């Protein structure tokens with residue numbers, strides 16, 4: 001049976017930090033699905049479709065799929081037969097939130113487990129918001145996101 005996993009997040013936009021997790025998880029699982037969350041609370045800069053296209057542009061692995069969902073993660077996971085959720089941990093400060101989410105998800109969906117990857121230390125300080133902020137004020141984002149993402153980000157923030 002194929003080992004498949006789900007990597008949910010906002011990806012607004014995808015950064016090298018996410019790509020590091022995607023690469024490592026896709027080497028362990030037969031199939032990895034990146035699920036972009038349509039979370040209106042976060043007032044995203046890029047639409048779901050734009051985020052999907054950006055991710056498609058920068059992902060090279062054959063076993064990575066891209067999808068999106070609204071509502072509860074557990075519902076999406078159950079509907080699509082996922083038992084494994086992948087999350088990255090950047091710093092201790094991520095732990096409380098991730099721990100709470102992971103336990104809530106397990107309570108809501110009994111067979112669903114979360115596997116955490118320690119983010120590469122190079123990206124432990126990174127977030128999509130930081131990248132957007134640096135870009136907005138004209139800073140160099142080339143070490144945070146791939147060129148294709150940087151181009152779209154600059155265009156969007158013009």
Ligand code: COA
Pocket residue numbers: 008009010011012015016017018021037039071072073074088089090100101102104105119123126127128129130
């Ligand atoms: N490297 C660099 N940055 C990273 C990273 C990594 N490895 N992992 C996460 N980040 C950053 C992201 O860029 C993002 O930055 P931002 O806040 O500036 O946009 C931030 O960390 C948060 O990460 P993200 O993975 O996008 O999480 P999220 O908090 O937006 O969403 C979900 C987490 C999608 C899992 C959660 O909101 C969810 O499940 N939503 C569905 C509703 C639901 O089921 N709720 C109940 C959950 S218990």
